[in-house]
Amino acid sequence: MPVTGWEGFPFLGIGTEWEISTPLPLTAPLRVRLLDRVARFDAAWSRFRADSLVAEMARKPGRYRFPDEAAALGRLYSTLYGLTGGAMTPLIGASLERLGYDPAYSLRPAGPPLPAPAWESVLSWSGADVAASAPVVLDIGAAGKGLLVDLLAAELEAAGAGSFIIDASGDLLVRGPDPISVALEHPYNPAQAIGVVQLAGRALCASAANRRAWGDGLHHVLDGTTGQPVRTAVATWALADTAMLADALATALFFVPGPVLQEEFDFSWLTVFSDGSAAYSAAFEGTLFS
Known part of the structure; x- marks a missing residue:
């Protein structure tokens, strides 16, 4: 999302398009550090590469x-x-692969939906140490892109950048004094918007059933307890201080009402349902079009 007069640094990372916009061009060494950060993240967390x-x-x-x-x-x-009662889980990877969202992007189901294994039965996650008692396919897609946005923001801040926009294919983090206007994409028509948000100093992340969708009703937001795609919500937006939190909560809104999540997290939100209705927090920064 370029700003008039700002310099953009576009690149590909973790399978999607990125752009970092800044008032002044990024130095070559900083660009190298940013790309190295992306490469190291991918080497650890990608389920689409064998190494x-x-x-x-x-x-x-x-x-x-x-x-x-x-x-x-x-x-x-x-x-x-x-x-979410186990509906949102990092163990959803095998369920996604069963439905065709596999490392080869076959997009062909290999069988009926597969529930994710129970976290407590196979996984121990303590700090940076992750132990599995059986082979498991981790998938951190519900929060991973937002986490990488935050890691890149930390690199920029360490280099002295006070104002910047990180655009991870529509998931945004804005730092600086001036807000930017962000359109909220219509879940059934990408050429239209259902509203607009003035974003400043925070992250805005979205999740939608029309993104990464294939086959008959298949998409990437699966319920871990059943392995089936969620059918009620069709699009969500979350605004939070960090992109990791906004990214994760945009997915959690598919499973849990926003007010329940607000009891635990400080964020604002919007959910659009399959019947065309919408719900949003009292502090939601956006304006919905009538």
Whole structure:
């Protein structure tokens, strides 16, 4: 999302398009550090490459040391796993692969929906140490892109950047004094907007059933207790201080009403349901079009 007069740094990372916009061009060494951060994240967490830590865990049980960011990620997933009754889980990877969202992107179901294994029966996640008693396919897609946004923001801030926008294919983090206007994409027509948000100093992340969708009613937001795609909500937006939290809560809104999540987290939100109705928090920063 370029700003007039700002410099954009576009690149590909973790299978999607990114752009970092800043008032002044990023130096070449900083660009190298940012791309290295993306590469290291992908090497640890990708389930789409055979040489990642996640892929190794899928082949062989045991104890694995993940990068330091695993500690905060594990705590967040553990909390949301409990709040959603196991519906939102990092163990959803095998369920996604069963329905065709596999490393080869076959997009062809290999069988009926597969519930995710119970966290407490196979997984121990303590800090950056993750242990599995059986081969498991971790998938941190519900929070991982937001986490990487935050890691890149930390690199920019360490280099002295005070104002920037990180656009991870529509998941946004804005730092600086001036707000930017962000359109909220219509869940059934990407060419239309259902509203607009003035975003400043926070992250805005969205999740929608029309993104990463294939086949007859198949999409990437699965209920871990059944392995089936969620049918009630069709699009969600969450605003929070960090992109990891906004990203994760945008997915959690598919399973749990916003007011329940607000008892645990400080964020604002919007959910659009399959019947065309919408619900949103009192402090939601956006304006919905009539």
